Amino acid sequence: xxxxxxxxxxxxxxxxxxxxxxxxxxxxxxxxxxxxxxxxxxxxxxxxxxxxxxxxxxxxxxxxxxxxxxxxxxxxxxxxxxxxxxxxxxxxxxxxxxxxxxxxxxxxxxxxxxxxxxxxxxxxxxxxxxxxxxxxxxxxxxxxxxxxxxxxxxxxxxxxxxxxxxxxxxxxxxxxxxxxxxxxxxxxxxxxxxxxxxxxxxxxxxxxxxxxxxxxxxxxxxxx
Amino acid sequence: xxxxxxxxxxxxxxxxxxxxxxxxxxxxxxxxxxxxxxxxxxxxxxxxxxxxxxxxxxxxxxxxxxxxxxxxxxxxxxxxxxxxxxxxxxxxxxxxxxxxxxxxxxxxxxxxxxxxxxxxxxxxxxxxxxxxxxxxxxxxxxxxxxxxxxxxxxxxxxxxxxxxxxxxxxxxxxxxxxxxxxxxxxxxxxxxxxxxxxxxxxxxxxxxxxxxxxxxxxxxxxxxxxxxxxxxxxxxxxxxxxxxxxxxxxxxxxxxxxxxxxxxxxxxxxxxxxxxxxxxxxxxxxxxxxxxxxxxxxxxxxxxxxxxxxxxxxxxxxxxxxxxxxxxxxxxxxxxxxxxxxxxxxxxxxxxxxxxxxxxxxxxxxxxxxxxxxxxxxxxxxxxxxxxxxxxxxxxxxxxxxxxxxxxxxxxxxxxxxxxxxxxxxxxxxxxxxxxxxxxxxxxxxxxxxxxxxxxxxxxxxxxxxxxxxxxxxxxx
Numbered sequence: 111x112x113x114x115x116x117x118x119x120x121x122x123x124x125x126x127x128x129x130x131x132x133x134x135x136x137x138x139x140x141x142x143x144x145x146x147x148x149x150x151x152x153x154x155x156x157x158x159x160x161x162x163x164x165x166x167x168x169x170x171x172x173x174x175x176x177x178x179x180x181x182x183x184x185x186x187x188x189x190x191x192x193x194x195x196x197x198x199x200x201x202x203x204x205x206x207x208x209x210x211x212x213x214x215x216x217x218x219x220x221x222x223x224x225x226x227x228x229x230x231x232x233x234x235x236x237x238x239x240x241x242x243x244x245x246x247x248x249x250x251x252x253x254x255x256x257x258x259x260x261x262x263x264x265x266x267x268x269x270x271x272x273x274x275x276x277x278x279x280x281x282x283x284x285x286x287x288x289x290x291x292x293x294x295x296x297x298x299x300x301x302x303x304x305x306x307x308x309x310x311x312x313x314x315x316x317x318x319x320x321x322x323x324x325x326x327x328x329x330x331x332x333x334x
Numbered sequence: 335x336x337x338x339x340x341x342x343x344x345x346x347x348x349x350x351x352x353x354x355x356x357x358x359x360x361x362x363x364x365x366x367x368x369x370x371x372x373x374x375x376x377x378x379x380x381x382x383x384x385x386x387x388x389x390x391x392x393x394x395x396x397x398x399x400x401x402x403x404x405x406x407x408x409x410x411x412x413x414x415x416x417x418x419x420x421x422x423x424x425x426x427x428x429x430x431x432x433x434x435x436x437x438x439x440x441x442x443x444x445x446x447x448x449x450x451x452x453x454x455x456x457x458x459x460x461x462x463x464x465x466x467x468x469x470x471x472x473x474x475x476x477x478x479x480x481x482x483x484x485x486x487x488x489x490x491x492x493x494x495x496x497x498x499x500x501x502x503x504x505x506x507x508x509x510x511x512x513x514x515x516x517x518x519x520x521x522x523x524x525x526x527x528x529x530x531x532x533x534x535x536x537x538x539x540x541x542x543x544x545x546x547x548x549x550x551x552x553x554x555x556x557x558x559x560x561x562x563x564x565x566x567x568x569x570x571x572x573x574x575x576x577x578x579x580x581x582x583x584x585x586x587x588x589x590x591x592x593x594x595x596x597x598x599x600x601x602x603x604x605x606x607x608x609x610x611x612x613x614x615x616x617x618x619x620x621x622x623x624x625x626x627x628x629x630x631x632x633x634x635x636x637x638x639x640x641x642x643x644x645x646x647x648x649x650x651x652x653x654x655x656x657x658x659x660x661x662x663x664x665x666x667x668x669x670x671x672x673x674x675x676x677x678x679x680x681x682x683x684x685x686x687x688x689x690x691x692x693x694x695x696x697x698x699x700x701x702x703x704x705x706x707x708x709x710x711x712x713x714x715x716x717x718x719x720x721x722x723x724x725x726x727x728x729x730x731x732x733x734x735x736x737x738x739x740x741x742x743x744x745x746x747x748x749x750x751x752x753x754x755x756x757x758x759x760x761x762x763x764x765x766x767x768x769x770x771x772x773x774x775x776x777x778x779x780x781x782x783x784x785x786x787x788x789x790x791x792x793x794x795x796x797x798x799x800x801x802x803x804x805x806x807x808x809x810x811x
Binding site: 193194195198210212214265291293294295296297298299300301304305307308326327 | 630633637640641644647648651656658674675678679682706708709712713719774778
């Protein structure tokens with residue numbers, strides 16, 4: 111993926127650039143809003159990382175301007191303001207996802223890849239998801255593995271759908287909590303782990319190859 | 335020596351006192367109340383003036399009009415006598431009328447100016463027919479009053495002239511008295527208004543001084559000072575009461591901040607020290623077999639610290655009263671989905687979890703923030719599941735609490751909270767002695783309490799015999 115990072119803090123940007131490059135992405139950096147706006151308009155990016163507080167032009171107005179100009183590059187907004195209200199204003203300005211500082215780098219990476227994927231292959235209209243021998247029919251709401259029907263509860267179905275849509279990439283616990291339960295807070299206990307364990311019982315038990323994999327320190331990944 | 339030193343000091347004090355008095359008066363004159371009093375006084379005097387003028391004008395005008403009518407009627411009667419009885423009869427009538435009537439004048443004169451009949455001599459220089467105002471000589475004082483007699487003159491064939499007049503001296507006296515009364519009452523109103531305005535401003539100033547003094551004391555750091563109440567229950571007392579309530583809240587908030595800072599210092603220092611030690615150890619490659627393991631543990635420690643930090647910020651945000659996005663929230667569906675999230679955890683821990691949603695639709699709808707309410711509910715379930723032993727039981731119930739409230743109950747049969755600690759567990763960083771060894775920040779119930787208060791509700795902690803019964807009571811919206 112080709113990613114533009116608009117972040118004024120030089121050290122934070124350097125770490126982010128290093129990490130993203132190591133993950134195999136092409137990364138550009140703009141240290142302020144004005145340069146960021148110029149680059150975002152001039153080049154074609156798969157995703158933008160925009161800090162909310164920027165010198166020159168603040169992050170949210172930059173996103174609004176891009177959207178007004180018809181640029182629909184996915185934007186991940188980074189902010190040191192983490193409140194419920196700020197999140198809502200961030201998304202309303204045209205951001206696609208919102209991450210509060212301090213964040214785990216794995217969280218940033220997973221969210222960016224998810225944003226880039228959503229854009230590269232818009233699956234919203236797809237009626238069927240296939241990962242290896244796992245098949246999901248979105249219309250009939252049925253799941254089969256190697257031709258065998260797997261009975262899932264509605265929530266388990268949503269959980270698996272989220273993993274399948276991001277197949278091959280890491281999906282973090284917070285992302286699952288947000289996308290499946292629409293909760294934007296972190297519960298103290300490992301609720302997601304318990305639900306994944308249940309899903310594993312149904313999807314992977316009895317098969318040689320485990321599809322749902324745990325990525326240490328990051329989250330989960332569905333891989334054929 | 336001593337006396338000579340004392341005297342100038344006394345004089346200085348005297349000067350100070352008078353300048354103080356001047357300053358005080360200046361302050362009085364500058365007060366809003368005094369300015370209002372002046373404006374009011376102006377309006378008052380203006381309207382009184384208008385009313386008095388109306389009375390004056392109508393009274394004086396009425397009397398004058400009445401005199402004219404009387405004169406005209408008399409003249410008519412004399413004309414009738416002349417028409418029926420001729421000149422002799424007219425002279426007789428003039429004499430008759432003039433007899434014993436001091437305030438009226440009737441005169442009949444020949445063309446030469448000689449008075450033929452009547453109670454006075456024909457005045458000089460009055461020849462024309464029509465209305466005239468004549469001077470009159472007061473018989474008692476001999477003073478001539480100009481224009482006090484109102485007279486109508488008629489000219490008959492043959493140069494004869496008839497004059498009918500009225501002495502309007504009394505009307506003039508009345509008019510003069512009215513004018514005097516108006517003047518005096520205006521002066522009196524002005525003086526009374528000024529004195530009243532000053533007195534009123536003084537009273538108001540004195541009441542406001544209490545507020546000013548309290549505000550100054552607070553600015554100096556005496557957060558405990560309060561505006562004195564007079565007990566009269568008037569607007570000033572109400573204002574003082576509101577201000578005092580505000581000050582109570584500020585004092586509580588400041589105390590809260592102090593408490594939190596102490597809590598942060600205490601609760602974050604320990605893990606930060608641990609973290610530092612771990613990282614230092616990781617640097618010593620010779621003594622640590624697997625530095626990666628140390629780093630992972632360090633990240634875990636940081637994550638824990640960040641979670642505490644986030645929880646603190648969330649509580650601060652809820653308490654600060656900023657504009658949170660507020661929308662209708664269905665607590666029945668929120669409880670179902672949160673319950674379902676934790677159902678799996680309960681099963682995993684060998685705890686029976688039951689859910690009962692008795693209130694639905696409008697009976698379970700509140701105006702609020704879904705994320706915060708969800709987090710409050712999640713915290714209650716988190717707590718219940720954390721402290722309930724294997725084989726225990728946790729229940730979640732949504733029910734109506736009277737016609738205006740909805741009640742969410744999370745009950746467990748774990749160890750519960752001792753009655754004496756049920757208030758303190760709402761405080762930030764407070765943890766029970768027996769739970770110190772377990773992971774936890776001591777912020778969970780603080781957030782639930784803050785969310786409940788923010789939504790106009792309450793968090794009630796009760797004994798479940800055994801266990802804890804946490805009830806979230808929220809007003810329906």
